[in-house]
Amino acid sequence: MLLTVFLTTVFLAQAAAAAPPIDDGKIRGVIQRYLAAETAVSAENVEIHVNDGVVMLSGSTDNLLQKNQIARIAESVRGVRAVIDDTRVVPALREDDAVARDVRAALARSASLGIGENTVAVEKGVVTLQGTVDSWVRSRLAERRAMSVRGATKIVNQIVVIPGRHRDDKTIQMDIMKRLQSDLYVDASGIDVAVTGGRVRLEGYVRTAAEKRRAAENAWVAGVVAVEDRQLIAKWPQKETMQRPSPYIQQSDQTILKAVEDALLMDPRVNAANPDVSVINGVVTLSGVVDTLYAKRAAEADALNTTGVWKVDNQLHLRYRAFPTDAEVESMIRDVFKRDAELHPLDLGVDVADNHVRLSGSVKTMGQKIRAENIASQIDGVLTVENRIKVQPDEKTASEKDSDIKSAIEDELFWSPYVDSDRITVTVTNGRALLKGGVANRFVGRIAVQNAFEGGAQTVQTQLALNGGGTFAERFMEKPGPSGLDAALGLWR
Known part of the structure; x- marks a missing residue:
């Protein structure tokens, strides 16, 4: 509680310099509506307080994925400068050994991403990850995998990032600026980047707390050992400039090519495949071979999130090899669904024919439907996924x-x-x-x-x-x- 009070004081002091033009009550109402529309969280379980654009969340959720989703939704609302998340995870009780077993299985399933060798310990639902990786992205991937396991109440990420190669500060700074400028969801015009000894300091202004988080994530390029973003302030502009500049900025094909290649190189889900990239009039074509449908989609998402790209022609193919049988693929998908914190209570149908997957059933939110499809796409041997899951909202x-x-x-x-x-x-x-x-x-x-x-x-x-x-x-x-x-x-x- 003392930490919460301290953080609130800090954020309010930052906010005082330029109070948001949007009423706190309206911000609270919008967050409540988004939570009702986008999550399976009961409204009575989450309390939302807003003070000068600083959102304070409390209450409880069933799993870490829901907790993370609530905070991300609050961050994305216009006028929100910061989010202080005090929600607790109160899942159905599971033995620590069972949680640890499922976390290890989730990490092992991602061995090709370089996160399968980390050690796992669980005590009273708190999962501790240890080991070494060569990038912050891989560390976050491991953490996200652990979050998906039902019964996990908190993730303590003690994975040590050891950069694969040394890079001078000027190169790191230029790399970060390019990433910020090429990201559709970040307006880099108000951000200053300084790098000293591999430590990055971000200063300036962005429009939402979500944009601030994304800018900090973009700063974790190769060679970075720490990112400091306390002086990167989220504040909304006055009424005459309510909308941020269009994220679509025309770029030369050569600039787009370099940005897409850099994004693919940073992404551990894709970089081992080294896809071929070409660009003509803002249209990106991806070709080559990847190991999973998951990697194919990841490459397309990386390209689509690059400034200047208006279309992606994804010609990536799955590498030919001896695929698992249909029965094995179905079993693997059902096994992941069973241990998933969000999907395990749902009755979802899984049919596999010639390595083509069809999902059926019903869920409450679009997020659950997308999550089921994403999980299926990560399974080895899956060629396509036909998602027939229906979203059935509450009667009201x-x-x-x-x-x-x-x-x-x-x-x-x-x-x-x-x-x-x-x-x-x-x-x-x-x-x-x-x-x-x-x-x-x-x-x-x-x-x-x-x-x-x-x-x-x-x-x-x-x-x-x-x-x-x-x-x-x-x-x-x-x-x-x-x-x-x-x-x-x-x-x-």
């Missing part, structure tokens, strides 16, 4: 009136850091939403579609003019999955 959400859905969608668009809600009109008929008006580009258009589904739309039709010419006119039967590591692969973002 499903029975909302068109007027309620319309208001919710308009609210979602207003709170988006990318969409200019004044340029979009919304109509809803029998749960079907129509978005008309204009957006900066297709990237922003897809975010508007995601916002519409988050507002309760059953389907979404767009008729949106693009700033550079053309029209974003498509019909969506379900919410498009956002790009990024979290969404595509259920990792640390």
Whole structure:
């Protein structure tokens, strides 16, 4: 509690310099709505307090994945400067030996990522990881794998990062700046980077707590031993500049090529395969061979998250070898589902034919559906995944009136850091939403579609003019999955 009070004081002192223009009560309401729409967490189990843009979370969740998701959702809301997470994990009781066994199995399944040799100890649900890896990314991958095991209440990550090679501070600084500038979800214009002895200091301003976290993660390039971001302040601009600059910035093909190659090189899920990359007019083509469908999707996500890329042609193939039998693949998928903190209580169907997987059943949230697909894609021998899992929200959400859905969608668009809600009109008929008006580009258009589904739309039709010419006119039967590591692969973002 003393630590919480201290951190709150620090964050409020930082916030005092430029108070947010957004009311704390509205911020709290938006977070509550996002939690109800995007998570399986009961609203009565989580308390949310907001003071000058600093969010304080308390209460309890069933597992570490939910705890992490709640904090990430709060970070992403416009006007939030920092999140202090005091929620406790209270899972169904399991023996420590059983938790340790499942954590070791989860890490062993990721041996190709260089995280399978770490040691595991569990005491009263607290998992301690020890060992050495050559990058911060691998350390975080191991931590994320351990978080997914049911019964784990906390992860103590004592994995030591030993960089594979020494790099001078100037090279590290330039590498970090390039990564920040190439990341669709970070506005690097307000960030200063200093490096001394491999220790990185980030200063300046970003728009949300989520953007601050992502900037810090981008700073963990090869050769970095520590990242300090206390002087990187999250503050929202005044009304006339509510939307951040468009994340899509036109770049030369050569610049895009170098950025994508760097992203793939940093990603341990992909770098061993060394995919071939080519770029023509902002369209990235990936070719070569990878070991799993998981790696193929990871490479595509890395490319899509690069500034200047508007489309990816993924021609990566799975390396030919003796694949497991269909029965073995089904058994492996079910085994991971069984020990997964989020999916283990769900009755999901798994059918495998000629190494092609079909998932069925029902879940409460889109996140659970995506997670099931991501897990299946990581299993050795899986060629494709057909996800027929249905998202069945609570009856109250499903029975909302068109007027309620319309208001919710308009609210979602207003709170988006990318969409200019004044340029979009919304109509809803029998749960079907129509978005008309204009957006900066297709990237922003897809975010508007995601916002519409988050507002309760059953389907979404767009008729949106693009700033550079053309029209974003498509019909969506379900919410498009956002790009990024979290969404595509259920990792640390």
